[in-house]
Amino acid sequence: MELKRGHVNPRSLALKTLLIWEKKKPPLDELLSEILTKEALRDERDRALVNNLVLGVVRHLGYLDFIINRYSQISLNRIDAEVRNALRLGIFQLLFTRIPDRVALAETLKILLQRGRAKWVRGFVNALLHRVSSAKSSLPEPPKAYPTLYLSVKYSFPQWLILKWQKRWSVEELEALLKAANEIPPLVVRTNITKISRDALLKYLQEERLSVKPCPYSPVGIIIEGFRGRVTDLRGFKEGFFSVQDSASQLVSLLLQPRPGERVLDACAGLGGKTTHIAEIAGNKVLLYAVELYPRRLELLKENFNRLNLTLPSIFTGDVLEVLSGFKKEYFDRILLDAPCTGTGIIRRHPDIKWTRTEKDLEKLPQKQLALLEGVAPYVKKGGVILYATCSLEQEENEDVVARFLEANPSFKLLKIKPLLCQLSGDRAEDLVENQYYFRTYPHKVGLDGFFSVVLERLA
Template sequence: MTPAARLAAAIEVFAAVDTARRPAADVLKDWGRDHRFAGSGDRAAIAGLVHDALRRRASAGFVLGGEDARAVLLGTLRLARGQDAETIAGLCDGSRFAPAPLTDDERARLEAASLEGAPAHIAGDYPEWLDAHLAAVFGDESAAEGAALAERAPLDLRVNTLKALPEKAAAALAHLEPKPGEWSPLALRVVLSADGKAPPLTSEPAYLKGQVEIQDEGSQLASILAAPPRGGQVLDLCAGGGGKTLALAALMDNAGQLYAYDDDMRRLAPIHDRVKRAGAHNVQVRTPRGKADVLEDLEGRMDLVLIDAPCTGTGTWRRNPDAKWRMRPGALAERMRDQTTVLDAAVRHVKPGGRLAYITCSLLDEENGTQIRRLLAANPDFRVIPPAEAVLALGARGPALAQAALVSDEGLLLTPRRTGTDGFFVAMLQRA
């Protein structure tokens, strides 16, 4: 397919995502099945265009003066891809399989490419109803924080120290030119190509041998700040597919006992193969069984309970750009109820003197600080470990991280703009 044909296909797919209100990945998969002449390179390029357009749909549409798929895609080429009006006009020449030629108004708007006068939710590319929620956290910087969330995410890897040291893993992946992470001593970052296509990491020998896992540096930091005690008793209460479980196991150097639980068996299913590949021998997976309490024997025994809480995922918009446009106010209220439930369940497992790590990939105070304040009001025997103290688990890089992140009385907020990671909130609490 020519670049012009790829652009026309991306406009078609974007329009279908809007019309069907379905995840972009599903629509792209259907498009590829119905257009088998498109090769893997074509499908990847089209997907990259669609996801870039979803990241920048508000600002791109504003620049072109419209909200339809064509306006958003053309605006995306200008804002996200840096193409000038002449280059875009070359793609829209009206030939077979190419988009129709630019109108005079489209060309003029592309040449100006101005966001002057755009409100914060347009400049920051997020739903208008979230404006007050983000302003409560970031004030006048909401647009800048949103714009950073509208950029592409890098490919971050966590070195599994049960199988390799960072130097060995980096050498095994030298052809991908990985760079050390800025904050996590276990992170390697692979810079993606201009079209955003990621290398087939899961086919790499280093991945197959369990030397590296795909994990955002912010998620790695959350696990490190939780400071799981070597030889201790640790419960990962919302383990899901096991990303943080594996990080905790490596940090514990396979000593002690690490229990992994999730109330959804489907989310928990991948953890078994991942644990085996990682060589994590201290992990015991607890699978839910109807109404039976499979964690009853752990009550009051845990040195650390880690909660990777269910949340709106506003901190992961770089990786899931269509999710932010599908999000509705009711989702926030529902996630808050889930968080209250899981926090109340976690408290009973923390032993005297033990700690609780509360983590979300959300930027909203309702899911972060508000939940911690509620927990403290209901459980006066808990206290927040001050963020300035909690970051020392990171070693020498800790104080610098505290300077870069947004620190509150309840915890630490990482964002793409401040720390170059996905958005994560981390709060550490200790029982008296």
């Protein structure tokens, strides 16, 4: 189908997005959302195509570059950014999608023509894509003799992370994790129980011919299978019947157990994914405080509260430790510290994490996490709790931070979370607990995002 004047070519937009991302490395979800809001695409299918192409290329970046290097006479770092990313887009379509090869080829050449690239450049791209297309059944493999390199190329992960994970998991388990982290996760939503029950929402969504099922782990979670399109267009979204949120993340706020009338602080609120949930759990009768560094995120938090018809919390922009200096000590009944982290547990939703995180982050972030935990601790009441959470799989950001905190703060102790998880997830709680005290999920074990949480009770 020909594009009408004024409609942007989705592949051209995918290329533009990849060029910006490669140069500046902004968070990819934010970049995509900004670009998809601004640009006039023809329809929902084109929007989905841009999304899938960009996320797909970033997800499989290492492998795509390996293939380019194998089939090109010019080495990858000598190919200019525009052609390099056009090649990645073309090869991604050839190897990872059901788009017919001739379409992938013709469309890649078309965007290069639109961008005024010379005939010889298009000839080079055309020849390379043809070679890959005809070698599909016998593509070269990375060298198995070098296991770190092999896994790094095959699953498109940086070598430093593979090396780190090799020390922790067996070959089989590591491959299962890498595979799961490369899969496109399902859409999961959280029922706004102040408006509708999960059963009623399931029926409501089924009436839209959506394939839905209750999440076996979260009592308010619904999995929507095979959904393509914009979540904001889903029936019930504008009415505030649900929020998009992975079940692991839902369970974190449920573990906090906020109750009506309590003072609860969300110390790193972000867009309010967990803040809104806290309000829902406490029947919208909680005295809620939300702190976040970035004002833009708090704007979105407010939108979420309004859409869900929940009372706005007291909102503070800035560093939570500075904000808290204006509060009395022991002010809160409960504090949620969903700390900034590497995010290695949510790579399947944010594949750019693979390429933007470095080993250095694993030195810097634990210091920041510990400083935040130490800093919020005096503001929780005796008998109150702090829930420390990350979406990282790394011990440095999880057990190690908690152990260092407990060593320096003997007035806190870890709570056993298994009984509560049994109430929330029934027999399946077993899958979610480690050492009685750690809530822990992995994409390859339970199909949830990778989260870690502990509940710290203040005794004195």
